[in-house]
Amino acid sequence: MPLDKTFFTQPTISVAKQLLGCILISMVGGIKTSGKIIEVECYLQNDPASHAYVGETIRNRIMYGPAGFAYVYLIYGMHNCFNVVTGNPGLPEAILIRALEPLEGIRIMQERRHTTDLKNLCGGPAKLAQALGITVEHNKLDLSGGLIFFEHGKVIPDNEIQSSPRIGISKAKEDLLRFFVVGSPFVSHS
DNA sequence: CTCTGGATTGAC
DNA sequence: TCAATCCAGAGG
Numbered sequence: 326m327p328l329d330k331t332f333f334t335q336p337t338i339s340v341a342k343q344l345l346g347c348i349l350i351s352m353v354g355g356i357k358t359s360g361k362i363i364e365v366e367c368y369l370q371n372d373p374a375s376h377a378y379v380g381e382t383i384r385n386r387i388m389y390g391p392a393g394f395a396y397v398y399l400i401y402g403m404h405n406c407f408n409v410v411t412g413n414p415g416l417p418e419a420i421l422i423r424a425l426e427p428l429e430g431i432r433i434m435q436e437r438r439h440t441t442d443l444k445n446l447c448g449g450p451a452k453l454a455q456a457l458g459i460t461v462e463h464n465k466l467d468l469s470g471g472l473i474f475f476e477h478g479k480v481i482p483d484n485e486i487q488s489s490p491r492i493g494i495s496k497a498k499e500d501l502l503r504f505f506v507v508g509s510p511f512v513s514h515s
Numbered sequence: 516c517t518c519t520g521g522a523t524t525g526a527c
Numbered sequence: 528t529c530a531a532t533c534c535a536g537a538g539g
Contacts, residue, residue, distance in 0.1 A: 366522070374522070376535090384535060402532030404523050421522055451523050494522060 327468075328475040333392035337411040337418040341365045341504050344409075346481040349425060351473050353458035356433050360425025360447050360457075361478055364505035364512050366491045368408070368419050373496035377417035387465045388417035395473060397454070397464040404451030407459050409468060409475075423492070423503070425453045426511045449513040481506055 328347065333340055350359040368375040376385045376398070387396050388410055396408040396419050412418040425447035427434055434446045434456040447453035454460070459473065468474050485508070488501040492514050505512045 368522075376522080379536070382536075398522085399534070400521060401523055402521095402534070406522060408522085423522085449523070491522070495520090 326477070327471075328477065329469055330391065330393040333409060333411050333468075334413060335411075337367050337369060337420060338502075340411050341367050341420050341502075342481075342483075342486055344420065344422075344475070345486060345504060345506055346479045348428065348476040348478045349422060349453075349457070349473075350429075350476060351457035351459060353463075353472065354433075356430055356458075358430030358434055358457050359428045360453065361428060362422060362424075362475075363426050363509045364422075364424035364503070366421040366423055366504075367502040368421065369502070370412070370416055370418055372500075372502075374491065374494040374500075375417070375419075377419075381417070385417060388419050390414055393468050395459075395463050395466040395468055397459060397461050397466075399461050400451070405454040405460050406450045407454045407457075407463075421450055422453060423450045424448050424505070424509075424511050424513045425456075426509065427456070444510055448511050452513075 344362050347362050377388050381389050392411045394410045408419040408421045410419050427446045435441050438446050438456050446456050487507045489503045491503045
C-alpha cells in the first residue's frame with residue numbers, strides 16, 4: 326500500500342526518519358523504476374535555507390498546500406530536485422530525497438544516467454531524479470496518484486540513522502537536518 | 516529591466 | 528577547482 330497523506334502529515338523530521346528504508350517508485354514513461362530511500366533532508370518553516378523562507382511565491386506555492394504532493398524544481402539551470410511536501414496547509418515544509426539504493430528498472434536507470442555504476446545511479450538528488458525520469462513537469466503531482474509514489478519498506482532503527490548538516494547550502498549550516506542510513510554505500514557525498 | 520546566486524554534477 | 532546554464536527573487 327502506498328504511503329498516504331496521513332503519513333506525510335506527521336511532523337516533518339519524523340516523516341524524514343520514517344522515509345529511510347521506504348521505497349520510492351516511478352512509473353514515468355510506462356516503465357517501473359524504484360529504489361530504497363537512503364538519504365533525505367528536511368526544509369522547515371522559518372528555515373533560512375528553505376525556498377519558502379521568503380514567503381509564498383509562485384515557485385514554492387505547492388509547499389503551502391497539503392502534504393503528499395511533489396515539489397520539483399530546477400537548480401543550476403540543469404538539474405531537477407524532487408521533494409515531498411509535508412505539514413498541513415499553511416505550514417510550508419518539505420523533504421528532499423537525496424539518495425536511493427537502486428532496486429527495480431536498473432537497466433533503464435543506467436540508460437537515463439549514461440552509466441552502469443550502481444553507486445552512481447541514484448546517489449544524489451539530481452541523479453535519482455534523472456534515473457527515475459522525474460522533472461519539473463512533475464511539480465505539484467499528487468503522490469498518491471500512481472505515477473510517482475512511496476511504499477513501506479524495512480524500518481530503519483534509530484541507531485542506524487545518522488544526522489548531519491545539509492549539503493550544498495550556505496545558510497543555516499549548523500542545522501542537523503540531513504538524515505541517512507549508516508554504512509550504506511549509496512549515500513551521496515561519501 | 517538588470518543583477519545575483521543557487522537544496523548539483525561531472526570534467527579537469 | 529570550476530564551468531555549465533537558466534531562472535526565481537530582489538531591487539531600480
